[in-house]
Amino acid sequence: MGDQGAADRIVEFVGDWQGQVVATSVHAGHDVRPDLADLMVLDEAERYREEDPHTDRIAAVVPDRVVTHRSRFECDLNRPRREAVYRTPDDCWGLKVWRDAELPDAQFEGSLATYDAFYDALGERLDRVAERGPFVLLDVHSYNHRRDGAQAPPAPVADNPEVNVGTGSVDHDLFEPLVARFLSDLRAGDLAAGPVDARENVAFEGRNIAWFVHDRYPRLGCVLALEFKKTFMDEWTGDVDETALERARLALAAALPGLAEELGRLDG
Template identity: 40%
Template sequence: MQSLQESSPQFFSRDEQLVLEQPSDDWDLVLGDGPVVATAIHDGHAMRDSLLPYLAFSEEERRRDEDPLTGMLAVVGDVRLTVRTSRFEVDLNRPRAKAISTNPADTWGLQVWKGPLPDAELERSLAIHDRFYAMVGSLMDEMIERWGCVLLLDIHSYNHRRDGADAEPAEPHRNPDIDLGVTTLDPRRWGRVADRFAEVLRGHEVGGRRPDVRENVRYEGGGHFPEWLYSTYGERVCAISLEYKKIYMDEWTAQADIAVVEQFRAGLQDAVDAVRGEFLACR
């Protein structure tokens, strides 16, 4: 476990509470006073114009594999971080070396780019990755100093109808309504929190039934973002990745059921409230 990074004054200052000194066009960051951070780093769809000629697939295909509306779930955080930039411009949940890939094996068989990108375009995208991790490092340092520990909710969604609009959905056994990634938190310190968090999510009805909530079903390991948090901050950050099955929308038409989104949000808020005391007690 590495020691805390030194705070980066170019990102934040503190008066009575934390103040963002350097906003970014690539994400929105709302700062409240509390130990819960909610992120939606794949919510965005924006892509800079200079990259569009190199894209090998359509805007609709790109949107299908982004995580639309996850930013609406991130409102449960005291601190809310929603990325505007598409994961296909730069994937902030992957290490820098793989944040932009021209290999379909890295993108579920999708051919994202027509060929290798110019070096100048690669560097512009990778600069976003660098700024993001520098900013989050500064934010975590500030919040740990203030609260002692942090609950970070890494919110995503996933497709379950990849075979087509008229095909059968993926079988439920391997596709829970909410898959909780808890491989990158310290189980001795936060195992009870993760269990309570899941229990509350299961108890909150969505679409007239209790949701199927399980742990570590779809992904054996966490993404780079929670792995980086754990390797940097250890038990001081409890990172839970939430993968919501896209039962709140039609993957193929992009039509959303806002009532279901709101039910997911309410359940997530209840789960946060149920474990908040553990993090307030770190002070």
């Protein structure tokens, strides 16, 4: 990555990476390469709505974390490689992203290079974490709950918790006590002026970040894929509620000591 500015880097590591709890926020970025920007016709506000703005600020309560500035519309780092580049509308919720019917081969290959560079760098860093013993990666995302329109009622709370904790590929035989402790500690926090509605695998179970870690580090890596409902911002205007965002940050921060304790038991 050399001396490039942070926004030009594919992946940036923050912290000393000496702890066993780390975080990612791979959909927080908004930047795209200039050759992609020249071809992009998707309205910027619509692109922003499908990204996960401010999740990097939530993840920042974890000292050791990955910062990615690139948009998921350049390369979706939480999808398998074969699905990671949105070439046609069928790849991304029917949205027309590119001026032509399909993203050209040259740009497609450039975006796959983004994908490979990210996972190469992440794997190299996590290899060192795993050498020390079990670890947790908090994969922080957000999700829309007002898809019917700015003036329409939000999606039902029954199917849309404030925080969805995805554990679909976690080794539950080993990590179940840790998962249960995390959910308990997270629920004890204060989000939206009350206890946190945190539930497991309601709508999201975790995708490629989780699969990558669980395949590469069996019985060592545990990914908790966190989807924060966008009650901390207006998903249609992009306006952020700083008070609500800070509550989300504090709720997650309050659950970190419990993760450290549970990891200590596993490594004891």
